[in-house]
Amino acid sequence: MKLTPRKQVAFGAIALVLGACASAPLFLSNYPLFVFSLAIVNAIAVLGLNLVMGCAGQISLGQAGFAAIGAYATALLVVNLDVSYWLALLLGASLAAICGYILGLPALRLGPLYVSMVTFGFGLIVVIIVQNWYELANGPNGMIVPPPVFFGRELFPREFHVAIVAVVTLLFLLARNIVDSKHGRAFIAIRESELAARGMGVNLAHYKTTAFALGAFYAGISGGLFAGLAQFINPDAFVFPVSILYVTMAILGGISTLVGAAIGSAMLTALPEVLRGAAEYKDFLTGFLLLLLLIFLPNGIVGFVRQRFIGVLPAETGYSSSGRIAMHDVLPTTLHRRERSEKETLLKVESLSISFGGLKALQNVNLTLGSDEILSIIGPNGAGKTTLFNLISGLDRPTTGRVVLDGADITGMSAHSRARLGIARTFQNLDLFGEMSALDNVRVGAHTRLESSLLQAALRTGAQRAEEARYCDVAMDLLRFVGLERYANQKANSLAFGHQRLLEIARALASAPKLLLLDEPAAGLSSSELDFLMVLIQRIHKEFGISVLLIGHTMRLVMTLSDRVIVLDHGVQLADGLPTEIQRNSRVIEAYLGTDDA
């Protein structure tokens, strides 16, 4: 494959940095080399933070606690059970990952408030336990760790440095592979909008806990390497200020970029050595630096450089932020036309009701949608239309009633499982993943169709690469289908309003749904944009065979496209019939004239 200039520069830079790191033992004296090794070890913990906080957007204030688990587990396994250092390192990190997974569980239902608290508390507890448990590892006095052994020979610090460089290279590649896969996109999608991510079939529970486990795994490796490097560990190495130091490193470099981890940790590990005389000010300065960064440089050094010098290197159309390009022109086979019979019922909603507090948002609503239909739902503001969509797509649970898709009751099913079954939706107030490129937004839409596991993604197996490439093409096709291919690598939140509406449709189509829920797709569109939208919806229906359920205020759209129309008012179903019947229905006219919105 031919490399683009952008990639050539990147490869060159990485090769240079790696070469410098690996050859450092040749020209650095002992202590500077130790600091260098330490910086790399820290960078690994920071990489983990980049995954948890930068990508998945989950706050973690206990990174040093996970590092402590890795360090102590590694040391204890080596000292007490004579386990090989490298195996112990892996086991220690896995133990940290398990703790991270468990800690991630409360994060499922609770906001950043609780998660910050729980991770903070965890870090504190780990230190308290190792401080007070003398039998385990001499409590506050710490324990001595033998030098790591490699094939029967004790490694000198110079040799261990090379090993550390190898480990960080491996972990960096794994992290990059994960970020540039469906899993990484799911993390970022959660960060950008949990609601939209659920709608696209992302299992929040799975991905949040996975993010915590991954972050903890990296911290665990970092801790284990630290034990081997320093050959001595005590609780002081893992106290809360260390967690803050990691966070500061991550933010200094750029929390949402992996390269930032290296820059941040290199700078902040070296800084105290440069400012030797001011050791007592270290914690104060770290805190001050963190505050200044948050206020003035929230995207860190890498983010700043990107913002400032973007466009220095050519970025071709068709790139996602991850640099993958769509190669083939496979329209219109992207979505295979579904086989269907005229009479089949796709969706059935039976006496659905929901209340919020005392407000009865929906009362006893029934509808059926044939597999070859466009059904519109109209009604004044506050009629319960979007609520009905939330119940069908699984974002809310009904108080009573049933939702049946393809003959199967899905009332109790989660939003992400419903997305898997073929329900896709757009959002009335637009809910795109703003910081992701247009192309990556659509690729998240295809989340449920990609099968590769996290491990396959991390190792970038052939099958995984082929799958990613295939669905990148699918996403590009869909952008072309809605007329947005020129904007593929632009951030979603930089697109014009009308384009954002179209992007939402492309994203919803990427899951190859049976049923597409469009929540006021025409709101805010100009007349010509509306024309384009109407053609688009007709094509979605006819060419792809997707049933459409549509909420609309725009009468031209509703009356032209719909096979049938349902009218809601104050949560009650007023009418159900052909568009022409609805236009003449006296109760409907009354409902509309009785409000100011119509």
Place this chain on the structure above:
Amino acid sequence: MTCGPNELVVELLSQVLISGVTLGSLYALVGLGFVVIYRATKVVNFAQGEMMMLGAMLALYFYSDLQFPYFLAFLLAVMLSGVFGAGLERFAYRPLLNAPVLTLILATVAVGQMIRAGVRILRGSEVSRFPSILSADPFLAAGVAVTPLSLSIIAIAVFLVCAFMLFFRKTKLGKGMEATSENREAALLVGISVNQTFSLVWAISSGLAAAAGVLLAPLIIITPEMGTIGIKGFIGAILGGFNNIPGAIAGCFFLGIIENLGGVYIASSMKDVVSFIVLVLVLTVRPQGIFGAAEGKRA
């Protein structure tokens, strides 16, 4: 005096209860500060414990070093901490008002670290003891040994909590705070100065924490690291329910008692561990807290 084993247990339990309530009342003061800031800004203030430490340090400075009368030292410590809190709001948090919550939380972490490290630079990490104002010698009241010290702490803390509740419920400023936390823009529209309200919120919250710090000072060793105790107020508030102030206060008392029971029956060094385990357990079973109402949500 001879006691049977049963009476010993009763006596021990009542001791634990008293010290639990004493701690709980202090947690409630700090916790109230957490809740006030959280409701107004949706921020968990990780510097709250450090504000408490600052209060204790200031009181120590005025009382021991400058030989001010106790109540003057108390008052000065609380007022200065309040002013300091308002200053933090102005220079550290207001620039981040529109940033993601995560950023703001990290900002409070940074500020907490600065206060902690700053105090350590100024005072060194030497430990100090706050001279006791009231006697710590127990006397028997209804068969339970209590100390004048802990009684006074409970009394002052409860008084301050009640005073704050009255302020919050009855005064225009308090209602402005409530309105601002409900809906920032709407509050602005009806003429409440949001900036002013936020200054007030941070000042009050810092003052409450400082008061807790001064009251706590005679009970423990004063170090720059004592702020971690403040986080208990937060845990107590979560336990009780963050969206319900009386519930949050009850949660703080509950935590104080549970912790002391854990300290007696498990190990005193494991007190903190006990409180976090209780927190995680409660959150797993009842995310809205023991006394909190589930928040109605609309997608």
